[in-house]
Amino acid sequence: MDLHEYQAKRLFAEHGVPIPDGKVAYSPAEARDIAQDLGGKVVVKAQVHTGGRGKAGGVKLANTADEAEEAAKAILGMDIKGLTVNKVLIDEQAPGIDQEIYLAILIDRARRLPMIMASAAGGMDIEEVADKTPEKIIKVHIDPNLGVRGYQTNYIADAMDLPKELWRDFAKLVMGLYETFMANDASLTEINPLVITGEGKLLAVDGKMSVDDNALARHPRLAEMRDLEEEPESEREARMAGINFIQLDGNIGCMVNGAGLAMSTMDIIKLFGGDPANFLDIGGGAKAEQVATGLRLILSDPNVEAVLFNIFGGITRGDEVARGILEALEEIGTDVPMVVRLAGTNAEQGREILKDAQMETAETLSDAAEKAVAAAKGEVE
Amino acid sequence: MSILVGNNTRLLVQGITGREGSFHTSQMIDYGTNVVAGVTPGKGGQVFESGGTEVPVFNTVKKAVEETGANTTCIFVPARFAVDAIYEAADAGIELIVCLTEYIPVLDMIKVRNYLDTLHTNLIGPNCPGLITPGEAKVGIIPGSIVMPGNVGVVSKSGTLTYEVVFALTERGIGQSTCVGIGGDPIKGLNFIDVLQLFEEDPQTEQVILIGEIGGNAEELAAEYIADNMNKPVTAFIAGRTAPPGRRMGHAGAIVEGKSGTAEGKVEALRAADVKVADHPDQIVDLM
Numbered sequence: 010m011d012l013h014e015y016q017a018k019r020l021f022a023e024h025g026v027p028i029p030d031g032k033v034a035y036s037p038a039e040a041r042d043i044a045q046d047l048g049g050k051v052v053v054k055a056q057v058h059t060g061g062r063g064k065a066g067g068v069k070l071a072n073t074a075d076e077a078e079e080a081a082k083a084i085l086g087m088d089i090k091g092l093t094v095n096k097v098l099i100d101e102q103a104p105g106i107d108q109e110i111y112l113a114i115l116i117d118r119a120r121r122l123p124m125i126m127a128s129a130a131g132g133m134d135i136e137e138v139a140d141k142t143p144e145k146i147i148k149v150h151i152d153p154n155l156g157v158r159g160y161q162t163n164y165i166a167d168a169m170d171l172p173k174e175l176w177r178d179f180a181k182l183v184m185g186l187y188e189t190f191m192a193n194d195a196s197l198t199e200i201n202p203l204v205i206t207g208e209g210k211l212l213a214v215d216g217k218m219s220v221d222d223n224a225l226a227r228h229p230r231l232a233e234m235r236d237l238e239e240e241p242e243s244e245r246e247a248r249m250a251g252i253n254f255i256q257l258d259g260n261i262g263c264m265v266n267g268a269g270l271a272m273s274t275m276d277i278i279k280l281f282g283g284d285p286a287n288f289l290d291i292g293g294g295a296k297a298e299q300v301a302t303g304l305r306l307i308l309s310d311p312n313v314e315a316v317l318f319n320i321f322g323g324i325t326r327g328d329e330v331a332r333g334i335l336e337a338l339e340e341i342g343t344d345v346p347m348v349v350r351l352a353g354t355n356a357e358q359g360r361e362i363l364k365d366a367q368m369e370t371a372e373t374l375s376d377a378a379e380k381a382v383a384a385a386k387g388e389v390e
Numbered sequence: 391m392s393i394l395v396g397n398n399t400r401l402l403v404q405g406i407t408g409r410e411g412s413f414h415t416s417q418m419i420d421y422g423t424n425v426v427a428g429v430t431p432g433k434g435g436q437v438f439e440s441g442g443t444e445v446p447v448f449n450t451v452k453k454a455v456e457e458t459g460a461n462t463t464c465i466f467v468p469a470r471f472a473v474d475a476i477y478e479a480a481d482a483g484i485e486l487i488v489c490l491t492e493y494i495p496v497l498d499m500i501k502v503r504n505y506l507d508t509l510h511t512n513l514i515g516p517n518c519p520g521l522i523t524p525g526e527a528k529v530g531i532i533p534g535s536i537v538m539p540g541n542v543g544v545v546s547k548s549g550t551l552t553y554e555v556v557f558a559l560t561e562r563g564i565g566q567s568t569c570v571g572i573g574g575d576p577i578k579g580l581n582f583i584d585v586l587q588l589f590e591e592d593p594q595t596e597q598v599i600l601i602g603e604i605g606g607n608a609e610e611l612a613a614e615y616i617a618d619n620m621n622k623p624v625t626a627f628i629a630g631r632t633a634p635p636g637r638r639m640g641h642a643g644a645i646v647e648g649k650s651g652t653a654e655g656k657v658e659a660l661r662a663a664d665v666k667v668a669d670h671p672d673q674i675v676d677l678m
Contacts, residue, residue: 060641113642116496118576118606121503126642135641153500194495199642223469224495257634269548269574269603272630277670279632288633293492293549294410321550321557323519323531324410324490353533353553374554375672 010220011058015098016234017218020193021200024185028213031100037081043099044077050102052214053080057092058239060217063133065089070102095238103214105207110169111135112183113199114151114190122150123190125157125183129169131202157187178211193231194224243306250302252291259284261385262307262316262345264300266291266325274319277374283382286313293324300333301340308343317381318349319374320359327351327359335366346384350377392523392568393543393588393595394486394512395462399527402427402454402484404475405466406438406447414466414531416440421534423527427454451475451482462486464520464529469493472516476502480511487579488529489515499577506579513579519549519571532556532569540565542678543589545582546601547574547608551629554671555601562675567595574603582612590620597623599674600665602656604630609656617663625677627668628656 012020018028030047033056034040044051055067062068067089069080077099087094111131117124127147130138139146147168149161162180171179182203190198199217206212225232237245247254253268261283265271268290275285287310291303307316320330330351350371351359360370369384371377401418405411406428419425419440427446428438434449448454451463463479465472465488472491479487487506494516506513514521520530525539536557544559544566546552552571559566570585572578582600589595598620602609609628616624631653643651657667666677 111641115642116500116576118608119611121500121577123500139641153497153504191497194497196496197642201641221496223493224497226470227495255634265550267548267550269546269551269601269629270554272603272633273551273554273627273671275633276629276631280670285632321553323533323550323553324414325550352557353536353550373558373672375670 010222010225010231010235012218012220012231012234013056013058013236014054014216015056017198018213018216020218021186021189021198021213021216024188024192026182026185026189026200026213027211028216029100029103031098033096034081034099035096037078037085040081040097040099041074041078044071044074047099047101049073049077051077052100052102053077053084054098054100055084055087055089055094056096056098057089057094058236059090059092062089067094092239100214103204103206103212106204107207107209108205109202110204111201112186112203113197113201114187114195115197117150120150122152123187125149125151125161125165125187127165127169129171135201151187153191157184172205172209174209175205175211182211182213189218193218193228194221195219196221243309246302247289247306250299252289252299252303254303254306255288256310257285257287258312259286260312260314261381262286262289262310262313263319264289264291264303264307264316265319266293266295266321270319270321274317274374274378277378278317278382281378281382283378283385286310291325295325295329295333297329297333297336300330301337304334304337305341308341308345313345315381315385316345316347317377318347318351319377320350321352322354322356324354326354327356328362331359331362334363338366348377348381348384350374392526393585393592394514394568394570395521395529396523396526398461399529400424400426400459400461401527401529402429402451402458402460402463403466404429404451404463404479406430406445407433407436408466411466412438415445417531417534418464418528419443421528423529426458427460429454451478451484455482455484460484462529463488465489465491467491473498473502476513477505480506480509485511487511487513488518488520489513489579490518490520490530491515492517494575496575496577499575503577503579514570515573515579517575518573518578519552521568521570523568524566530571532571536560537569538565540567541594541596542566543592543595543598544569544601545585545589545598546571547582547603548601548629551601551671555599555627555674558672558675564675564678567592576606582608583615586612586615586620586624590622595622597625597678600624600626602626602628604628604633604653604656605651607651610659613659613663613665616665623678624665625668625674626660626665627671627674628653628660
């Protein structure tokens, strides 16, 4: 789960990371009041779950409360990579910026350890820096039994040529960021840029954080930070039902068990000239209700002209899926053509249940995909 | 011969009395797996019965190992107890732990791996379908009806996609030595490379199928390993070629992964290692 910048920075601050004073506004008038309280010189920042806000015009400097109101007016409602901006963070401006540093902690899958990444060349173009001059990215692994050690932060500070008088503060800041990471089961904590201000102090003017979904159960406070406005309604409904659903723009709805098989089903639909309308993984051991919810979601998309079910039972049982399909069809009633391919655990029983449902059946994945593509084109016999 | 599980497997099932645990224990017994014990804390002394086979249930893994000589475990317990179940099995000296449980937090898995690496215990999973050596032993949930004994080793990050591929092999009369589902979680036990090495050393296995999917760089590392260390031919399939790129938070992911992580990057890396890569699962057999 992704957090907003304002949420991330407050969590960083709980572990001693210095952040600017600021507050969230939902309207230009509110932005104006907050800017007034902060003394007028502020930065107005779109709060959406994506990178590239700055380049999209979602971050603006303001030197008076009036300017802050104007900036908020321009940013609120803006579309950034398909997300609508509903709120802005009003932060005090940093007192001058001498340098921009990049600092992040994430999991290195290959080494199976948390890893610090840092660069003296922080800012919006950090990915280009990493691509063209990878030696400017410093990487240090952390043993969770030891935590971040002083010699490690010294190594990073030295490699970045950080002024000596900032080393102690930098060490505290890195340790704070690491504590935030571990205490909240984060998969990413990132500060870009971490600035050295005109007064020679470190300040985290930006913050990004993602949390491990699997750990949310033990962090009720973080679970409550989920921004329901950022999640399309269909995806929210799916999440509640324990289904993994992503809306796409094709016309063949797919329901599959397992993410890898779901992706392969989409791939093969494309390969045979069709276009998937969604990714839908009903998960392992799905019950009839989940199948019914999934089918409702698929059919609520007016673009859908055919539906392909590809269920290879292991822990999921074919008869459960078949019952779910019938349940949903009884409730919705549709003339969208459907192709069903059941294999594996209890597939036989499932086929028996669907026998009278007037659905096209298929033996193999290729066969199923071909039939679904034909059905979507209206080429059904 | 085969790898990891076979006629010498003496299987313990942790969570044997639960809904999934009991259903799949019956399936494993039906398949002919030597299930010697079950563990559910608080239910020690009960007997699990399936098709005439009686399996004693113990309160702890240590007791189960002492009484039955179990050497492999299959974990079906829910996520909040699964990490403890892994530690318990490792502590009791189990050689191979197969953990099917999904939704285990990543930071927990880092600690688990750190601990297991100090012992001589292999872990498969978590969040995986387990493995099967056709005709000998099934540990996990891969349907026994879709496999047949033979000489092709299968290793996969995915669950049901593995079934799809194995089913296609069997339909065409091509048998398998062992099929291993390693799971797709970021931090896991055995990786592609570990299993590829076992297949390379296994006299029964003549060629290998690798099934990957987008994300991470395990396929790229596997490609490197194949080029440097393998003589047996490898055929691959990568799922997710048409998946739309997700929105990324921050830059860290892009800095670490660069081009790896995408299906194109993986396919390219594998082809450079002389691995044939199929366009769809049914095509793998044609390429072998």
